[in-house]
Each structure stands twice: as structure tokens, then as C-alpha cells.
């Protein structure tokens with residue numbers, strides 16, 4: 390009996406969906422019909438993070454090469470390149486002033502800043518000294 394039982398079980402497994410035999414982990418069979426799930430607003434529905442390139446102007450201008458940037462809502466990886474020997478960075482704030490961080494302050498190099506952004510209009514700027522006031526900023530539109 391025992392010798393037969395095991396192969397039979399294996400056969401049964403093989404003929405069924407693999408998940409039915411191997412898994413068994415998700416014990417979410419509690420049929421709770423009363424609770425309404427509120428987890429449908431999970432963040433990052435977009436999947437992979439997109440990459441948006443931005444750079445400081447060459448030369449010594451206190452400005453970015455791009456006056457505007459566009460991105461899709463979700464996880465965004467901003468790749469900031471600074472060809473200047475003068476240090477700059479790349480920071481983001483929302484139209485209401487919420488800060489989303491800055492890249493490293495770098496010279497003759499590049500760095501990245503990751504942010505999860507909702508649709509809206511944002512400002513990106515360099516927070517080194519008075520660079521922003523001098524015009525080192527731009528508008529980021531997230532759709």
C-alpha cells in the first residue's frame with residue numbers, strides 16, 4: 390500500500406496544475422465576505438521605473454539643458470549629468486512645496502535621483518548657493 394501511495398500522489402500532482410501541489414502557501418481561503426478590500430490603490434502600478442535624463446548646460450551657465458521635462462506618473466529615475474566643473478545637483482519639489490529630494494551635488498560627473506510622483510506639475514532646481522534664483526530650474530510635468 391505505502392509503496393503505491395506515493396507514486397500515485399506524485400502522479401496526481403503532475404497531472405494537476407503545479408501550483409496546486411507545490412504551493413499551498415497562500416492560505417487565503419477564509420471566505421470573509423464582509424470585509425471590503427481597500428488595497429486596490431497599491432502604489433507603483435506602472436511596473437518598471439522609467440528613466441528621465443537631465444543635464445546641466447555645458448560651459449558655466451547656471452542652467453539645465455532642459456527647461457522642461459515630462460514623465461509618466463509612478464517610479465521615475467532621474468539621471469542627472471553635470472559636465473561642468475562647477476558643482477550642481479537636481480532637486481524636485483511639487484507645486485505645493487513638497488520636497489522629493491536631490492541628487493548628489495556633483496561636478497564633471499553624473500548621479501541619479503529616484504522619486505515616485507503623481508500626476509502634476511513639479512519644479513526641478515539646483516539648490517547649490519543661489520543657482521536656482523539665477524535660473525537653474527525647470528518645470529517637470531507628470532502625467
Ligand SMILES: [Cu+2]
Pocket residue numbers: 451476477478515516517520525
Ligand atoms: Cu547649480
